[in-house]
Amino acid sequence: EDQVTQSPEALRLQEGESSSLNCSYTVSGLRGLFWYRQDPGKGPEFLFTLYSAGEEKEKERLKATLTKKESFLHITAPKPEDSATYLCAVQVAGTASKLTFGTGTRLQVTL
Amino acid sequence: NAGVTQTPKFQVLKTGQSMTLQCAQDMNHNSMYWYRQDPGMGLRLIYYSASEGTTDKGEVPNGYNVSRLNKREFSLRLESAAPSQTSVYFCASSDRGGNQPQHFGDGTRLSIL
Numbered sequence: 001e002d003q004v005t006q007s008p009e010a011l012r013l014q015e016g017e018s019s020s021l022n023c024s025y026t027v028s029g030l031r032g033l034f035w036y037r038q039d040p041g042k043g044p045e046f047l048f049t050l051y052s053a054g055e056e057k058e059k060e061r062l063k064a065t066l067t068k069k070e071s072f073l074h075i076t077a078p079k080p081e082d083s084a085t086y087l088c089a090v091q092v093a094g095t096a097s098k099l100t101f102g103t104g105t106r107l108q109v110t111l
Numbered sequence: 112n113a114g115v116t117q118t119p120k121f122q123v124l125k126t127g128q129s130m131t132l133q134c135a136q137d138m139n140h141n142s143m144y145w146y147r148q149d150p151g152m153g154l155r156l157i158y159y160s161a162s163e164g165t166t167d168k169g170e171v172p173n174g175y176n177v178s179r180l181n182k183r184e185f186s187l188r189l190e191s192a193a194p195s196q197t198s199v200y201f202c203a204s205s206d207r208g209g210n211q212p213q214h215f216g217d218g219t220r221l222s223i224l
Contacts, residue, residue, distance in 0.1 A: 004153065032210040043115070043201050043215030044154070051210060087154070097142055097161065097205060098169065099213060101153035 002027045002092050006102035013109050016077045021105045023088030024070040033071050034099065035064050036087040044087055078109045113137050115216035117202050123222045124192045132187040132219050134202030140214075141207040143185035145169075145177060147198040148218075154201065160185055162207070192223045 003026045013019055025033070032051050036044035048057040050066040057064045061082060063074040073086055085106045089099040118133045136143065141162045146154040156169030158177040166177050174196060176188045185204075189196060199220050203213040 034212060036215075041217070043203075043217045046212040046214060049210060049212055089154075091210065097211065097213075098144075098156055098159060099154075101155075103151060103153045 002090065002100050004088055004090055004100050004102035006086075006088050006105050008105060009103070010106040011108070013075075013078055013107070015079055015109055015111050018074070018076045018078070020075070021073040021086055021107070022070060023073070023102055025088075025090050026069075027090055027092045027100075029093035031091040031093045033066055034089045034091070035062075035071070035073055036089065038085045038087055038104070047086075075107070078107075080109050080111060083107055083109045115202055115204055115214055117200075117216035117219050119219060120217070121220045123224065124189075125224055126192060126194060128192050128223075130189050130192060130221075132189075132200055132202075132221075133184070134186065134216060135184045136202075136204040136214075137183065138204060138206075138214065139182070140204035141182070142205045142211075142213075143179065144203040144205075144213060145175075145185070145187045146201045146203065147171065147196075148201060149198050157187065157200075194223050197221060197223045 007022045035047040038044045048064040053068045085104040087104045089101040115136045144159040145157040160166045160179040163182045199218045203215045205211040205213040
């Protein structure tokens, strides 16, 4: 069975305190790994797609990396506006674009 | 630039009532999806439509039906609502082809008493 596990469940950082979120996966054949950001009362907002081990993508203070078993979302010098829930999802080969989501990491960045 | 629009945003139903959740996208995407999100659980796929005229079951289809009305619109129907269907429902769409990201609406918050 395809599984996606995110850790930690919640993370509290001070502004400027860098950290990483983890997404580990067990799938039969990875077609793509997606990172989303979700604000309270809103739908998930697409951030990145990673396709193969060793790939990296960056956007402002966020950098996503991928290995054969997990992905990391690195947050460098976070600001309060980075506070949100970050979701990881995998697309498995042969599943017609369906995504399997993790339960998310709730990030709070304080002044 | 609306993207994916869901209506209504909130709804309260009584057990046994029926309801249709509406979703429309203006990105000319071929594929559309319905998910539910519950506390402590990841988004779970209810139904999806790979292209106009086709629909398929996802992970949790029981108690739901869908209609792909045209390329833009994909509706989700609860025929006889149950308290276990209290959830936040999200619609998403994506372009044709593998690895295309899905783009989400802001959800319908549904409570069933």
